[in-house]
Amino acid sequence: MAAEQTSKPSKAYPMKGGDSVDSYSNNSSYQRGVIDAAKELIIESAAKKLDTTNFVSSTTFRIADLGCSTGPNTFFAVQNIIEAVRLKYECQELHSQLPEFQVFFNDHVSNDFNTLFASLPPDRRYYAAAVAGSFYSRLFPNASLHFVHASYAIHWLSEVPKPVVDKTSPAWNKGRIYYSNSKDEVVKAYETQFAEDMECFLQARAKELVTGGLIALVFSGRRNGTLHSQTTQSMTSSLLESCLLDMVRTGKIKEEEVDSFNLPAYHMSPEELEAAVDGNGCFSIERMEELPLIAMGELGSLPKAQIMTSSLRATTEGLIKAHFGEAILNDFFNSVRKKLDEQVSFTEFESQTNFFALLKHKATD
Numbered sequence: 001m002a003a004e005q006t007s008k009p010s011k012a013y014p015m016k017g018g019d020s021v022d023s024y025s026n027n028s029s030y031q032r033g034v035i036d037a038a039k040e041l042i043i044e045s046a047a048k049k050l051d052t053t054n055f056v057s058s059t060t061f062r063i064a065d066l067g068c069s070t071g072p073n074t075f076f077a078v079q080n081i082i083e084a085v086r087l088k089y090e091c092q093e094l095h096s097q098l099p100e101f102q103v104f105f106n107d108h109v110s111n112d113f114n115t116l117f118a119s120l121p122p123d124r125r126y127y128a129a130a131v132a133g134s135f136y137s138r139l140f141p142n143a144s145l146h147f148v149h150a151s152y153a154i155h156w157l158s159e160v161p162k163p164v165v166d167k168t169s170p171a172w173n174k175g176r177i178y179y180s181n182s183k184d185e186v187v188k189a190y191e192t193q194f195a196e197d198m199e200c201f202l203q204a205r206a207k208e209l210v211t212g213g214l215i216a217l218v219f220s221g222r223r224n225g226t227l228h229s230q231t232t233q234s235m236t237s238s239l240l241e242s243c244l245l246d247m248v249r250t251g252k253i254k255e256e257e258v259d260s261f262n263l264p265a266y267h268m269s270p271e272e273l274e275a276a277v278d279g280n281g282c283f284s285i286e287r288m289e290e291l292p293l294i295a296m297g298e299l300g301s302l303p304k305a306q307i308m309t310s311s312l313r314a315t316t317e318g319l320i321k322a323h324f325g326e327a328i329l330n331d332f333f334n335s336v337r338k339k340l341d342e343q344v345s346f347t348e349f350e351s352q353t354n355f356f357a358l359l360k361h362k363a364t365d
Contacts, residue, residue: 011159013264015069016314017112025070025115027314029307031152032073033294038151038218038356039080041287045216045358046084049286052092054212055146061085061099062145063126064208066135067153068105070115075124077149078103081216082126085147101126106139108132134158136200140208148205151218157264158197161189164262174259177241179266180234187228194266198276206282206361215283215359217273223290223353224271232352233267240316243335244324252331253324261323263316273357287358293351305340309333 015024055061063081068074082101089098105116109132120128133139135150136158163171164179164186171185179190205215222231244261247253268276270288277283313333321329 011264013156014108014110014112014318016317017070017115019115019119022310022313022317023070023115024314025072025119027307027310028069028073030294030311032076034218034220034291034354035073035077035080035151037291037294037354038216041289041356041358042080042216043084043087045214045287046081046088047091049358049360050085050088050147050214051212052088052094054210055099058146059099060102061147062102062104063147063149064104064106064131064140064145066106066139066148066150067156068107068111068116070112071119073151074105074116075119075121077151078126079121079124081147081149103128104131104140104145105129106131106133106135108134136197136204138204138207142207143210145205145208146210146213148209148213148215149218150215152220154198154201154217155220155265155267157190157193157266158200159193160262160264161193163189165260173262175245175255177244177258177261178234178237178263180228180231180237190266194268194272195276198268198273199280202276202280202282206280209361211361211363213361214286215361217355217357217359218291219268219355219357221267221273221353221355222269224269226269226353228267231267233265236312237263239336239339240312243332243339246335247328247332252328257324263319270355270357277359282362283359284362285357286360287356289356291354291356294354303341305337305343308340309337312336 016022017024019025063078065074065078086098089095103126105113105128107113111132113130113132117128117130131139135153161171163169164173166172169185171189173179173182173186176182176186179186209215220233222228228234244253244258248255248258273288274285277285317329320332
């Protein structure tokens with residue numbers, strides 16, 4: 001039977017590949033810290049919520065890490081899951097029935113899979129494969145996965161909401177690059193895009209996961225009741241926006257280029273995830289909680305401004321380059337670094353809120 005056709009068009013926003021000083025693999029220690037913060041929750045969740053009776057007849061346990069990027073963080077996440085599953089089998093004295101592990105590393109076609117696979121742990125105890133494509137569409141056969149993981153991935157939308165770049169729309173986001181400090185129509189356009197994308201995500205996973213299969217989501221979001229403008233993400237986008245507007249004033253880029261540029265990201269609240277899961281109806285939320293804050297002092301001995309600038313460059317250079325061209329990159333990120341150097345305190349930037357959520361695939365009627 002032919003594979004199901006892709007049903008959700010999605011634009012790619014790859015992290016900076018390779019292993020250069022500005023690459024994602026060398027500038028994602030914050031994301032690694034969030035994965036580490038979720039490790040015990042993964043182990044506890046597998047111990048309490050993974051029903052091995054559903055899988056014990058299977059000789060292979062299949063894991064997918066969605067939005068894996070270039071490593072090494074995906075390897076730590078996968079190892080945490082495998083460790084959790086092994087412990088579950090051992091606690092139930094099912095040593096002889098412990099399955100082999102197969103791991104699918106997923107990201108867009110333009111992701112740097114060469115760097116990812118060149119750095120695979122040599123002592124790994126699983127079979128590795130790449131699956132290229134958007135996780136807002138089907139990626140795997142029916143009922144073929146047992147555990148799905150996505151960390152710092154689902155805040156990326158499938159695309160910028162069309163109304164915010166339409167000059168004739170009430171949601172046209174002129175002079176802004178994000179929704180957090182924009183008019184209500186812009187916020188609504190982003191909320192609508194998020195809701196549509198999450199339904200596609202959940203519907204695809206509902207077909208791909210076995211009954212009782214788990215989804216672990218680690219995501220950057222905002223607390224229930226918190227205004228979008230009060231989030232760390234809002235401060236970060238305002239920083240990037242101010243640097244772009246400075247370049248407009250100095251004639252390095254055109255005002256129209258900023259008017260047509262918007263960040264394709266949305267940071268949901270737990271309530272919004274609950275609403276999406278309830279609306280989909282195929283999953284139950286087994287656990288959801290806020291993760292401990294990650295202090296920048298834990299990320300290395302380099303100046304905080306340098307750490308933040310390198311991290312922002314690793315995650316947004318592709319977006320900036322695709323829209324404004326390569327020529328402005330160094331000037332732009334030097335401007336970001338300069339503005340960060342002028343910050344009196346990084347306390348607000350260190351208050352980014354992250355969550356862990358565990359979803360379980362319900363039995364079908």
